Amino acid sequence: MSTPLAFQPARFGALALRNRIVMAPMTRRMAGEDGLATEAIRAYYARRARHEVGLIVSEGTGIDSLHAYDTLSVPRFETAAQHAAWRAVVEAVHAEGGAFAPQLWHCGRMSADPIGPSPGEVAARGDRPARAVRAMEADDFAQVLAAYASAAAAARAIGCDALEVHGAHGYLLDSFLSPATNQRSDAYGGSFSARMRFPLEVARAVRAAVGPDFPVIYRFSQWQLADYAEVKWRTPDELGAWVNALKDAGVDLLHVSTRDATAPGFPDAGPKTLAGWARELSGLPVIAVGKVSVTLTMDRAYGEERDVVRDPGPALALLERGEADLLAVGRALIANPDWVQVVRDRDWRELRAFDAGQLAALV
Numbered sequence: 001m002s003t004p005l006a007f008q009p010a011r012f013g014a015l016a017l018r019n020r021i022v023m024a025p026m027t028r029r030m031a032g033e034d035g036l037a038t039e040a041i042r043a044y045y046a047r048r049a050r051h052e053v054g055l056i057v058s059e060g061t062g063i064d065s066l067h068a069y070d071t072l073s074v075p076r077f078e079t080a081a082q083h084a085a086w087r088a089v090v091e092a093v094h095a096e097g098g099a100f101a102p103q104l105w106h107c108g109r110m111s112a113d114p115i116g117p118s119p120g121e122v123a124a125r126g127d128r129p130a131r132a133v134r135a136m137e138a139d140d141f142a143q144v145l146a147a148y149a150s151a152a153a154a155a156r157a158i159g160c161d162a163l164e165v166h167g168a169h170g171y172l173l174d175s176f177l178s179p180a181t182n183q184r185s186d187a188y189g190g191s192f193s194a195r196m197r198f199p200l201e202v203a204r205a206v207r208a209a210v211g212p213d214f215p216v217i218y219r220f221s222q223w224q225l226a227d228y229a230e231v232k233w234r235t236p237d238e239l240g241a242w243v244n245a246l247k248d249a250g251v252d253l254l255h256v257s258t259r260d261a262t263a264p265g266f267p268d269a270g271p272k273t274l275a276g277w278a279r280e281l282s283g284l285p286v287i288a289v290g291k292v293s294v295t296l297t298m299d300r301a302y303g304e305e306r307d308v309v310r311d312p313g314p315a316l317a318l319l320e321r322g323e324a325d326l327l328a329v330g331r332a333l334i335a336n337p338d339w340v341q342v343v344r345d346r347d348w349r350e351l352r353a354f355d356a357g358q359l360a361a362l363v
């Protein structure tokens with residue numbers, strides 16, 4: 001049997017990968033003092049590279065010290081010392097033959113000091129009380145654009161292979177897209193195209209900061225943490241307007257965050273996945289993600305239920321079917337640093353099941 005596409009090398013512009021398996025960005029909240037990526041973080045990513053993950057997208061890393069992160073345990077990407085700590089991670093991943101992209105994160109409404117498009121309240125979550133959101137003003141827009149641009153320039157300067165803009169899940173950029181959180185009546189709110197405006201300004205600022213050839217990935221999602229059922233793009237036409245606007249803003253790859261990579265993107269329009277639609281409508285390469293070799297969706301992963309390993313075959317087949325170019329694996333790569341080798345060379349039934357208890361340590 002020939003090697004599945006997922007395990008074959010690929011090149012997307014300047015991004016050359018030994019295979020098409022991506023480690024999905026996963027927050028671990030284990031930064032050292034002053035937001036530094038530690039030696040344990042370096043070893044954690046290097047281990048996945050040693051076991052042949054093609055591209056590692058880091059956990060979300062906070063791009064400014066005012067509103068971008070939610071706790072001090074999130075590693076940050078703002079100061080020279082923080083960049084140097086990430087450089088050591090990049091070098092360790094390269095030494096193992098892998099490629100590395102930091103995920104540049106601005107928490108916005110969900111930060112320790114919430115800002116967003118409109119005033120509001122963020123509901124209490126876990127041990128965190130409810131918090132008031134301050135609506136962004138002109139200075140805030142300029143500050144966020146500058147923070148994204150300088151983080152992007154730093155990603156390039158420290159030798160990253162690409163960068164990912166975190167535009168998903170209800171954080172700052174996503175909160176502009178959603179009418180539930182964006183009630184502005186100026187140029188940044190109201191119509192769908194006005195709601196896209198700020199995320200696209202960020203994409204353009206990032207592109208300008210890294211120059212024409214550095215690979216820029218943009219991650220977006222239909223859902224958000226506060227509303228798993230949210231639908232931002234009701235039709236393929238709406239999705240098409242969004243993904244083509246990202247393309248025009250200089251984005252090279254789309255990371256389409258779904259809870260199940262194989263689920264139909266628009267159930268009324270046939271079985272094509274959201275990644276498949278994004279790829280077809282934009283012509284850009286896409287990363288698909290969601291429930292690869294795990295059974296529970298993200299919203300149920302932390303409850304009482306136990307996950308069960310399932311066949312990654314249908315998700316791997318998305319690449320053969322032309323619905324995705326890369327496949328990101330999240331929880332299963334926490335449980336199995338050697339996921340690529342087990343699935344490619346042995347038998348997926350040998351995978352360990354994911355269990356939220358595995359998040360307690362960086363292994």
Ligand SMILES: Cc1cc2nc3c(=O)[nH]c(=O)nc-3n(C[C@H](O)[C@H](O)[C@H](O)COP(=O)(O)O)c2cc1C
Pocket residue numbers: 024025026027028059060103166168169219257258259289290291292294298328329330331332359
């Ligand atoms: C512990 C954990 C932390 C996560 N943190 C992030 C994050 O920092 N940024 C992000 O875009 N997605 C984050 N996600 C979502 C994952 O990237 C991925 O989309 C999701 O886990 C679905 O993939 P899976 O079913 O293979 O786990 C996180 C998921 C988990 C389980």
